[in-house]
Amino acid sequence: MKFLSLLLLACAPLLAVSQDVSPVKDAGPYVPSPQSVVADMLRYADVSAKDYLIDLGSGDGRIVLTAAKVFGARGFGVEIKDELVKKSNEAAHKEGLADRVKFIKQDLFKTDMSQATVITMYLLPDTVNLLKDKFLAELRPGTRIVSHDYPLTGWIPEKYVQMDLEDKVQISGVTTTLIYLYVVPAKVQGRWSATLPASKQPAMLNLKQQLTRVSGSARLDGKEVPLEEVKLRGDRLTFRLSGRKGEYSGQVRGKTIEGVVDGKQPWSATLGG
Numbered sequence: 411m412k413f414l415s416l417l418l419l420a421c422a423p424l425l426a427v428s429q430d431v432s433p434v435k436d437a438g439p440y441v442p443s444p445q446s447v448v449a450d451m452l453r454y455a456d457v458s459a460k461d462y463l464i465d466l467g468s469g470d471g472r473i474v475l476t477a478a479k480v481f482g483a484r485g486f487g488v489e490i491k492d493e494l495v496k497k498s499n500e501a502a503h504k505e506g507l508a509d510r511v512k513f514i515k516q517d518l519f520k521t522d523m524s525q526a527t528v529i530t531m532y533l534l535p536d537t538v539n540l541l542k543d544k545f546l547a548e549l550r551p552g553t554r555i556v557s558h559d560y561p562l563t564g565w566i567p568e569k570y571v572q573m574d575l576e577d578k579v580q581i582s583g584v585t586t587t588l589i590y591l592y593v594v595p596a597k598v599q600g601r602w603s604a605t606l607p608a609s610k611q612p613a614m615l616n617l618k619q620q621l622t623r624v625s626g627s628a629r630l631d632g633k634e635v636p637l638e639e640v641k642l643r644g645d646r647l648t649f650r651l652s653g654r655k656g657e658y659s660g661q662v663r664g665k666t667i668e669g670v671v672d673g674k675q676p677w678s679a680t681l682g683g
């Protein structure tokens with residue numbers, strides 16, 4: 411009996427540690443984003459009461475708590491450290507936010523993100539990049555992703571802000587602070603059968619896509635016409651037909667695009683055909 415109590419005593423620190431989650435990958439130590447950076451991240455992402463925000467590696471919960479308290483959003487944070495999850499949930503209760511936000515002890519690599527309209531993160535650069543495929547697979551077009559300090563390489567940011575902050579010297583040794591805002595693009599790659607005002611016959615749009623970069627051409631009355639000024643922001647696609655008047659804008663909804671030319675004449679396209 412005495413041996414058992416001694417064993418339990420000896421294992422106490424191990425038992426305490428084992429309450430944390432062992433992640434697929436440790437995405438970085440607990441270093442809180444300065445509160446001014448939190449405010450900027452949420453402002454750049456245009457967070458509002460309509461949003462559902464998920465903070466990946468939520469630390470003391472400050473991003474999710476601020477999103478709820480100041481911007482009226484709902485959401486959750488995931489964190490592997492038991493103590494931090496407890497502290498965050500306590501803060502949510504204390505601040506009367508527990509009906510809108512919660513904190514879950516979970517590995518961010520195993521978290522279902524599909525509910526999010528905004529993702530925030532302050533994680534190591536390799537982790538941020540390991541998440542790219544998961545983002546594309548799970549997040550809806552138009553979902554905003556805000557990253558403190560580290561970019562998603564290969565993705566064109568919607569916004570990119572660099573500033574100097576004294577608070578960051580303790581964290582990274584330099585004052586430089588970066589905030590990247592990305593918008594998850596719709597999937598538009600492929601051949602689309604289209605009805606365009608510029609064509610008497612049914613037309614064809616042939617779109618090539620690399621994340622947010624889209625290029626392509628339209629087949630109009632037997633002629634191949636390159637697309638110009640093609641932009642894809644979330645589910646909004648805009649382009650011009652080379653040598654023709656009018657700006658085409660449309661909303662991508664899965665396998666259909668519906669829109670207007672110069673805000674007036676309707677056009678549409680269906681994937682395939």
Ligand SMILES: C[S@@+](CC[C@H](N)C(=O)[O-])C[C@H]1O[C@@H](n2cnc3c(N)ncnc32)[C@H](O)[C@@H]1O
Pocket residue numbers: 433434435436437438439440441442443444465466467468469470471472473488489490491494516517518519531532533558
């Ligand atoms: C740099 S802190 C950021 C905290 C908070 N998001 C902020 O900006 O103030 C990163 C947090 O991620 C947590 N973390 C590391 N790997 C994780 C993983 N695989 N799943 C969930 N959380 C993780 C760490 O414990 C740490 O609290």
